[in-house]
Amino acid sequence: MATAPDLLPYDRIRADLFRPLSRVSRRYMLATLIFFLVGAAGLVAWGFQLRRGMGVTGLQRPVFWGVYIVDFVFWIGISHAGTLISAILRLTDAAWRKPVTRAAEAITVFALMIGGMFPIIHLGRAWLFYWLLPYPNSRLLWPNFRSPLLWDLTAIVTYVTGSVIYLYLPLIPDMAQLAEHNTPWRRRLYGALSLGWTGSDREWHALERAMKLMACVILAVAVSVHTVVAWDFAMALAPMWHSTIFGPYFVAGAIFSGIAALIVAMGILRKVLHLESYLTRRHFDRLAKLLLLMSLLWLYFTMAENLTVWYGNEPKEMAVFGARTRGAYAPWFWTTVFLNFVVPFVLLGIRRLRTIAGATIASASVLTGMWIERFIIVVPTLANPRLPSASSFYRPTWVEAAITVATFAAMAMLFMIFAKLFPMIAVWEFQPHPQEDD
């Protein structure tokens, strides 16, 4: 069965999807301005932190990693929306993916841009971040490639590069179309970006091949990136971090939150850009089932992680386990289980509730739950070190809160700007036989 948009005439699709690019409403300007101001407030908070020192955060010995690292893992997780959904669906030739992939790929790029900032925000001397890069320098020092942080940096730079290319390739035919009839500056912009695309057979084949190749590459890179993020923790000699489950656990969690982010974004785009006939209940239903599957997988990993620790009953690990499940951080742990499992299980498991609204609510719940889950992974371990005399309790400050909120605003702002420059759904994919068109 063809998906709903495929039944629409191509000219209508083209008009529908290009329309948001030429109209800027007052509400759009206001929303973008608000997001910009919230984002700017975060920059001010960061400026304050740079000036005063890391002491303005709630970090304290022994909790040296806090909300910034949580944000980092969270955003890198969100970035898995694009690659995995879009790459898997592209490789399996799932026709229903067409209206979904562009948004997913854009989320990936923006989430990576934001996530990639956190390791820098988190540095004690952020202005020296480039010392982690391998470049010929006066200190005659090569960075230490034994450090998981270097693996991380390498993985993320690779991932950003790959995802930008992966977002860019399917944009080319659309931009070539946009360059045809447009305002002068837009003509110049799209003309330059579409690299002289004429739509010849040769170009279509090359694009097809490049997209297939990038889909394969990006899948491997995405899995490795989140594994390496997990290894930042798992390589450390710390109770409940030093665990083999972390790699796959983090990858599953990333895909989980990535799908949730995509569903939320689709829910919003559908309303705001009036894409009701493109993003239909079918799309939400399919993604919701995928989300439900990931929710069950998440529960399985969480069980596997905690049950083995509990059964092993090793005192140092039990201190962390206790802090998570019964102690100071227990409310957050159980909130996570509720938001990541109970809510999606009920809303997505019961067919009657698996509506567009249901899926969007469940996804928002998962996004919140996954943020808290990362907090539960990062903080209790550090707060309960091996020598109990050093134990402490971590409470974030307003600076950390402001920077965190600002990144969500930045994400929204980037997304909104993107929606005004590029069609949120790949138009050329609906073109009947694009290869034979000319």
Added chain:
Amino acid sequence: MTHTQHRWGMAIDLDRCTGCAACVVACHAENNLPVSTPELAAEGRTAHWIRIDRYYQGEFPDVKVKYMPVLCQQCDEAPCEPVCPVYATYHNPEGLNVQVYNRCVGTFYCANNCPYTVRYFNWFAPQWPEPLPLQHNPDVAIRPGGVMEKCTFCIQRIKRSKEDAAQEGRPLADGEVRPACVQSCPAEAMVFGDLNDPESKVSRLAGNGRATKLLEELGTKPKVFYLHKAT
């Protein structure tokens, strides 16, 4: 002396330690550690390169307190070293785990990976109330805000003693190098010396039946030995 290279180590006799914290004060003075305030202490922002951990045995009122001075264990297999992306912490030829402040960018990773939690961070640029800045030790760098630091085994004193001995054309005598904590311990619970010299006091104490290493099971190979009666 038959060996050419030193390998510095310390022995701490817990049966002698009274928990008086003279070592903590001496370390602060020697190593230019910032003085804390009650507010900063409440926020967990204090830095003591050596601290006294207290362990309580028994139920009130029959409580026995055991004190344990904990400082950087100068591990031979130091977990803090491989994780630093900029080589700010590395192993020097005399077995010391050295922190290079100028290289540190403050990723905090070393501190997370230290099972002894003996690494301290400069949350703010350090400050001292007057007239304490006048008594700074000129041999020790003042650390800027944003870098990690920790016990150095008073590397400046090791260097000074080696230079003195070289100038006088004699080998370094056992017990000649005394870090500030060792020097100030009234109970003489701490002994510092060369583990490569089998005749040194610290080597003999390390071979003592009462000697153990902290969290030895992690395989970090610490060079601080704790002596206590097996109970």
